[in-house]
Amino acid sequence: MIIQKIREELKSNIDKEYKESVKKFFKEAITHYGVRTPVVIKISGKYFSSIKEKSKKEIYGLCEELLESGMMEERGIAFDWAFRLKNSYSPSDFRLFESWLKKYVTNWGACDHLCLPLGIFISLYPKFILKVKNWTTARNRWVRRASAVSMIYSVRKKKYLDDVLDIADSLLQDKDDMVQKGYGWLLKEASNVYPQEIFRYVMEHKKEMPRTALRYAIEKMPPDRKKKAMARE
Numbered sequence: 001m002i003i004q005k006i007r008e009e010l011k012s013n014i015d016k017e018y019k020e021s022v023k024k025f026f027k028e029a030i031t032h033y034g035v036r037t038p039v040v041i042k043i044s045g046k047y048f049s050s051i052k053e054k055s056k057k058e059i060y061g062l063c064e065e066l067l068e069s070g071m072m073e074e075r076g077i078a079f080d081w082a083f084r085l086k087n088s089y090s091p092s093d094f095r096l097f098e099s100w101l102k103k104y105v106t107n108w109g110a111c112d113h114l115c116l117p118l119g120i121f122i123s124l125y126p127k128f129i130l131k132v133k134n135w136t137t138a139r140n141r142w143v144r145r146a147s148a149v150s151m152i153y154s155v156r157k158k159k160y161l162d163d164v165l166d167i168a169d170s171l172l173q174d175k176d177d178m179v180q181k182g183y184g185w186l187l188k189e190a191s192n193v194y195p196q197e198i199f200r201y202v203m204e205h206k207k208e209m210p211r212t213a214l215r216y217a218i219e220k221m222p223p224d225r226k227k228k229a230m231a232r233e
Helices: 002-011 016-025 037-051 056-068 072-084 093-104 108-124 126-137 141-149 152-156 161-171 177-193 195-205 211-217 223-230
Strands: none
Touching: 002 037, 002 056, 002 072, 037 056, 037 072, 056 072, 056 093, 072 093, 072 108, 093 108, 093 126, 093 141, 108 126, 108 141, 108 152, 108 177, 126 141, 126 161, 141 161, 141 177, 152 161, 152 177, 161 177, 161 195, 177 195, 177 211, 195 211, 195 223, 211 223
16 A cells, blocks of 8 residues: 555656656656656655564565666655665675666666665675675676765775775776766765875876766866876876
8 A cells, every 4th residue: 555655646746847857867768757856755754654663574575566666756765765774784685785786777867876775785794895896797787887886885984995996997998988987986986085095096097097987086186186187198
């Protein structure tokens, strides 16, 4: 019944203008109601409060039901609920999160949304970083992007820099622009807390790094460092 109530509430909050405009943010076709993100988050919180006493397994089951619909907003609620369960994560959750990544993520928005709970999980259980590194060679572009984006939470907390750089090494010459933007973003976030190390990394690899990734990586650097990084030698 709760899934049906969520769907009814989403349908009652459709914004036709937004429904058309949001399509321009994705190259891929999307299936969506057309509900603005703040409204979706509000609905998500409202219904989570009514299920939070259920077991984690039951809540994950509801998430799966939402994900199977293929609707962008329902997927957003599922990933938001997974995030809200962060205080009860356990090692067995990795297999589930990985399956969601491979089965239900079909665009950059979904990838980055799932990478929040996934990133928290990795920060808590770093033994799974090796598995995340294996994603860098996946055929699925979103899995490769997730190998980078899922590490952002940790690097913001000054964790696992060596692993972050290993992942950047593996993705360095990836041909996919979404993957390039993903690891460029990771390096940008890392530069906020490891400015010297990331500048050094960028200068060592800028000849090999696609310009898309390079621009993302240096976005927060001081102007003089940006100029050095972008200079063609």
